[in-house]
Amino acid sequence: MAETRNTPKAPVLSDFSGQGALYDGLMRTLDDGTFVHAYLISGMEGIGKRTLSRLMAQHLLCQAQHKPCGTCPSCIQVQEGNHPDAVIVTPGKPLSPDVKSGLQGISVDEIRYVISLVGQHTFIGGRRVVIIERAEKMNQPAQNALLKTLEEPMPGTVFLLLTDSPELLLPTIVSRCRALKLHPWPDEVVLKALKNHGVEDDMARKALHVCGGSIGRAVAIAADERFWQRRQDVMQDFFTIGSRSDILRISSEWKDRKDESDALLDDLEDMVRTLLIVRLGRQEESMLSGYPEPWQHLARKGELKAFIQLSEAVSEARRLRGSQVTWQAVVEKLLLRFMEEKSKWST
Ligand SMILES: [Zn+2]
Incomplete structure (x- = not known):
């Protein structure tokens, strides 16, 4: 490649x-x-x-x-x-x-x-x-x-x-x-820059969706396998969590990944934002293909309040991380919040 x-x-x-x-x-x-x-x-x-x-x-x-x-x-x-x-x-x-x-x-x-x-x-x-x-x-x-x-x-x-x-x-x-x-670049400019860097179409589309209009970020993540692996882990852990018994297992895995805590919180924030912009009709539903069904429901029918609360939960985690609270406890609280939201939309 x-x-x-x-x-x-x-x-x-x-x-x-x-x-x-x-x-x-x-x-x-x-x-x-x-x-x-x-x-x-x-x-x-x-x-x-x-x-x-x-x-x-x-x-x-x-x-x-x-x-x-x-x-x-x-x-x-x-x-x-x-x-x-x-x-x-x-x-x-x-x-x-x-x-x-x-x-x-x-x-x-x-x-x-x-x-x-x-x-x-x-x-x-x-x-x-x-x-x-x-x-x-x-x-x-x-x-x-x-x-x-x-x-x-x-x-x-x-x-x-x-x-x-x-x-x-x-x-x-x-x-x-x-x-x-400097303002975020339009999609076509980002895609052109990625092409210019030899990034393949599929990856270029994926990078476009998460780069927030930053060409430098798009180019960097397109070549970053760890980034995509972590995103997959975050999706798996926070968006498919089904029961309280999973919380301890998942939080103890993230306990050992404290050096990735910034990236994890960024990912979560970004994923919530993706759901929101689809809800607002500013992006196509095809962006949701990686999200489990309940979240796709939320992005179609959820009230804005739900998105705000999820964003606030991530912001609060960011604040708590620097305090006396352990990183694992911060993750547990986040997992619980995401699990609650998901259960509202499970059929
Ligand atoms: Zn000159």
Whole structure:
């Protein structure tokens, strides 16, 4: 299977034209030079924030007439991640060995180091781009340090902050940046991207249904056998459970899979959402083919309240998981809730 994969073509800015007004506005300001000094690129994981930031950096640093050309030395250096005027801050990867890194986060020392770089002459062409990946990983002092620079922009420097959780950034940082919020991609765009990555039709359809409009996520799960195995386990354990006597057996199996607890809760949430969107008529009933009969009933006739309660049960499990309650007890409670709902719809 793997050998049939072709190499996907390199992304270009016009790939983002499907983002509509966001793309049109951005291109206008990049082309006429009225771009601002800081952007906040947000949107769910795998939606294309990183790709967009690299393409913007290419555009801003390109030395050719028609930007970004993709072939000049500057464009190539940005693509390869070694352009001297493109500074990329990534959590856990300090820019200099002298800087104290924040392990998983972005420390104030790293931001101060970036600010000191920004104050120096550029190497080529007078422009500089600073990309801060997972910007929400900046701790409070780091965010405060960055704020000062955003308030008094350096001519020629453009900051691109990337995040899937803008709510974790100081409101003052958010308000200093122009928002570029990437939206879920339409189905046909996701399918095309999967095809481009050599994913077979059947798998592409399956991945499409669970990716939430994120191309990166779709590509990743299409190649992830563990993902599909776990989904099957979750379907088997939570959606076919028939009696209380199964609860102990199933919960003790999941007790040993605590490292997958995030993924399990995500799966459950996603499966409930699938039932709901079919109920709302936004997806075809064919999406339910893997669900046992009682759940298909629910998706045809259930009241919205039932879906909300199931979602809340998953959210509560997420909260309880971090508390004194054992993971196994959290799973038991969830199993009970799903079993109760299923029994209402069994004939
Ligand atoms: Zn170029």
